[in-house]
Amino acid sequence: MKLGIIGFARSGKTTVFNAITGSHAAVGAFGSRGANLAAIKVPDARVDALAAIYAPKKKTYAEFQFVDVAPNETGEDAKALDSAALTELKNADALVHVVRAFENEEVLHPLDRVDPVADCQALEEELQLADFIVIERRLERKAKEGKRDREYDLLKRCMAHIETGAPLRTLDLSEVERKELAGFSFLSMKPIMLLGNYGEAAIGQDDPAGLQGYADEHGHTLIELCGEMETEVTSLSEEERAAFREDLGLGEESKTLFIQTAYGMLGLMSFLTAGAPEVRAWTIPKNTKAVDAAGVIHSDIQRGFIRAEVVHFDDYMAAGSMAKAKEAGKVRLEGKEYIVKDGDIIHFRFNV
Ligand SMILES: Nc1nc2c(ncn2[C@@H]2O[C@H](COP(=O)(O)OP(=O)(O)OP(=O)(O)O)[C@@H](O)[C@H]2O)c(=O)[nH]1
Ligand SMILES: [Mg+2]
Known part of the structure; x- marks a missing residue:
């Protein structure tokens, strides 16, 4: 499973990426200029049990691979995603939108706002626009070549859907149609999970930024994190961590929380292969x-x-x-x- 981490500049994408994957990518003004990549293993007691029996050369857990896209360098137009990021995201199976819900006077949002719901709407529009452009180009070419075939009609339907302001993931498509469109890797068709990155002040509050309401309304899954604190916690020893989390009222570890939520939201499960060379878990959709x-x-x-x-x-x-x-x-x-x-x-x- 490949997951693309997206969001506006300085929303805490890299901070959250570090917290979930235990990486140490540079954040803030000195953040790396390229994309960050890392994977996490999905703990699975069945893999351990089979490995105890088979004593394989290799034991492999299912994995989530993350790509934390490089910051948007185009500056002025304050888009969350530039063309490099859009290309990078094509091969992601799902998207994780890190939504800025923390205040920080020293690092401002590119639009100088902390408005999680507006960010969600703006980002959805960017994804839809990117797809719209792909569709438009394809249709123009087909029209020029006089190819008004099934694909032409299907793309027309996609376009009309986006024109209503809706993402392609909400378009009613048959399994065959889905396969026909798979090659386009439409971004607004990919499942999206919202990851609210809250400041300390939000701990213990009920939906402080209105994100849960937005998520419910649009059928999105929301994970609530306190990115900066999560990163601090990962530098502690195992024993210190539990005590610290409890003191601060932080819930489940972000990695565990993420895995559980992602499996549920993406409708995933695992099957296993076992032999002397390798015992392994593989992730597939139900x-x-x-x-x-x-x-x-x-x-x-x-x-x-x-x-x-x-x-x-x-x-x-x-x-x-x-x-x-x-x-x-x-x-x-x-x-x-x-x-x-x-x-x-x-x-x-x-x-x-
Ligand atoms: N107060 C506060 N600051 C945060 C939090 N998360 C991130 N930051 C700060 O916000 C700045 C940007 O964080 P990054 O993780 O680099 O954000 P990003 O989205 O990867 O930014 P770009 O890659 O530059 O687009 C850093 O200075 C972080 O320390 C948070 O939960 N609370
Ligand atoms: Mg970053």
């Missing part, structure tokens, strides 16, 4: 077919898919070994259309 799950591992396995040998983690553990699970009839051969379940241990058979 309701993924076996053949598409295979593609997450490698496109060759997807292409040459024959069968999936599946045993659920719980059945495997109850049986104690693969041989015993087979004896008990818990290992099944499934076809391409099988809907993978959370905790399935899968061995793919495929042609090369």
